[in-house]
Amino acid sequence: xxxxxxxxxxxxxxxxxxxxxxxxxxxxxxxxxxxxxxxxxxxxxxxxxxxxxxxxxxxxxxxxxxxxxxxxxxxxxxxxxxxxxxxxxxxxxxxxxxxxxxxxxxxxxxxxxxxxxxxxxxxxxxxxxxxxxxxxxxxxxxxxxxxxxxxxxxxxxxxxxxxxxxxxxxxxxxxxxxxxxxxxxxxxxxxxxxxxxxxxxxxxxxxxxxxxxxxxxxxxxxxxxxxxxxxxxxxxxxxxxxxxxxxxxxxxxxxxxxxxxxxxxxxxxxxxxxxxxxxxxxxxxxxxxxxxxxxxxxxxxxxxxxxxxxxxxxxxxxxxxx
Numbered sequence: 068x069x070x071x072x073x074x075x076x077x078x079x080x081x082x083x084x085x086x087x088x089x090x091x092x093x094x095x096x097x098x099x100x101x102x103x104x105x106x107x108x109x110x111x112x113x114x115x116x117x118x119x120x121x122x123x124x125x126x127x128x129x130x131x132x133x134x135x136x137x138x139x140x141x142x143x144x145x146x147x148x149x150x151x152x153x154x155x156x157x158x159x160x161x162x163x164x165x166x167x168x169x170x171x172x173x174x175x176x177x178x179x180x181x182x183x184x185x186x187x188x189x190x191x192x193x194x195x196x197x198x199x200x201x202x203x204x205x206x207x208x209x210x211x212x213x214x215x216x217x218x219x220x221x222x223x224x225x226x227x228x229x230x231x232x233x234x235x236x237x238x239x240x241x242x243x244x245x246x247x248x249x250x251x252x253x254x255x256x257x258x259x260x261x262x263x264x265x266x267x268x269x270x271x272x273x274x275x276x277x278x279x280x281x282x283x284x285x286x287x288x289x290x291x292x293x294x295x296x297x298x299x300x301x302x303x304x305x306x307x308x309x310x311x312x313x314x315x316x317x318x319x320x321x322x323x324x325x326x327x328x329x330x331x332x333x334x335x336x337x338x339x340x341x342x343x344x345x346x347x348x349x350x351x352x353x354x355x356x357x358x359x360x361x362x363x364x365x366x367x368x369x370x371x372x373x374x375x376x377x378x379x380x381x382x383x384x385x386x387x388x389x
Contacts, residue, residue, distance in 0.1 A: 078102040079360045082139050082165070084132060084156055085147035086110035086119050089170055093145050093197075094123045096352035100360055106139035132156065136163040143168065143363035145197075150175040150242050150249055157183050161192035166363040168355075170197045172252050173377050176245045180381045187374050195362060196377030198256050199351030202358070202370060204342035205326035206260060206351075209311060209318045212328070213261065218313035222261045222287075222295040226254040227305035230280060247275075247388050248381055251299065254323075255387065256372075256380045257309045263291035269386040275299075285387045297387055324350045 081097050083090055086108060097103050107127035110116035120128045129135040135144070144163075147170040148156050154174065160167050173196045174180025187194045200206060213220065228250055233243045242249050258266070272284035280301035287295035298305075308321035317329045319336065324345060327336040344353035355371065362368035372380075 079143065079364055080104045080106035080139055080141040081360070081363075082106050082135050082141035082144045083108045083119075083125075083147070084110070084135065084144060084160065085170075086112060086115035087147060090145070090147040091119060091122075092349040092352055093147060093168075093170075093356070094119060094125075096348050096356040097145070097360075098123055099348070099353060100356050103356075103360060106141045107135050109135045132159045132163075136165065141165050143359060145359070146170060149239075151239060154179055154183050157194070158186045161187055161190040161194065166193040166195070166359070168195050168197055168359045169374070169377075171377065172196075172248050172381065173374060174248070174381060175242055176248055177378075177381050177385045180248075180378050184374055184378050192374075193362065194374035195359060195368070196372045196374055197355060198252075198372040198377060198380070199349070199355050200253060200256065200323060201260050201372060202351040202354040203320075203324055204345050204350075204354075205320045205324055205339065206257075208326045208339045209261065209320065212316065212318070213311065213313070216313065216315065218315060220261060220263070220293040221312040222258060222293065223310045223312075224254050224257050224295065224297050225306050225308040226251050226297065226299040227303070227307060228280075228299065228301050230302060244277075247299075247384050252380055252384055254307055254309070255297065255384050258287055258295050258297070258383060259376070259380050261309070261311050262287070262289045262293045262295055264289050264293070266290075266295075266383060266386070269383070272296075275388040283388065287387075299387075 105123050105125045107129055108116045108125050109129040116128050127138045143166045144160050145168045157169055174183050230243050230246055266287050267290050268288040270286040273282050275283045283299035285297045311318045315331050320326050326339045329336050358368050358371040
């Protein structure tokens with residue numbers, strides 16, 4: 068082992084690739100998990116990496132992924148880089164025996180995501196995708212209640228996207244062209260969370276037209292009998308919201324961080340408290356960090372989205388927008 072390798076008794080050493088705003092949110096969350104050491108960071112912009120290293124007392128600022136692993140021997144690496152760089156960075160990380168948590172989307176389109184997944188399989192990498200909305204306390208409250216009953220579910224997902232705003236914010240044209248993967252994945256993944264079994268059919272109601280983005284409507288049929296409807300409003304106003312209706316209770320998350328339910332026979336929405344972690348940190352990140360640490364150590368990780376599950380959501384996005 069190199070003499071530069073961190074050799075403390077920290078139960079879980081975590082390394083970071085990327086030094087933007089999302090990396091900072093991950094650092095805040097991981098720093099709060101007991102037994103975690105922030106072992107090292109690498110970014111193509113060293114100044115940003117050094118700034119985060121100073122703020123979070125990170126042991127090593129490294130020039131490459133290879134150096135990051137060699138100097139930290141981290142158990143887990145968190146990858147927060149731009150969409151067009153994810154493939155190259157993730158595949159380099161897969162060469163080492165740490166677990167990897169990849170910021171979504173893991174690929175700027177399905178072909179890119181499949182390429183990443185193939186490489187992960189070849190190298191037997193333990194790879195996860197940071198689909199943090201699965202881990203909101205609002206999402207967990209809905210699931211905890213739904214799983215008490217075997218009622219049929221009707222899931223309605225409302226999405227809104229603005230490609231002009233994305234371009235104005237500095238997103239690359241190739242990413243904006245595939246904006247349904249970069250951003251609609253946030254809402255479409257709820258079908259995978261709340262629907263039971265695989266999606267057997269995606270039936271277009273109003274088809275996506277790339278030349279004239281507007282309204283996109285689709286019906287989803289699950290093998291369990293659950294039904295979903297996707298409603299996307301492109302380049303116009305609309306909310307991000309999800310409702311799950313059953314014969315005995317209707318759940319609504321709007322905004323997505325807040326859950327409320329309406330029981331049969333009632334006309335009021337009963338709000339559920341937001342967990343303190345989702346107030347203190349970027350929602351879902353603190354629970355996600357804890358699960359990622361557990362996964363890296365071979366423990367419980369069932370609620371953490373695997374790379375293969377992330378790919379399934381990417382493929383569902385593709386089916387809706389075909």
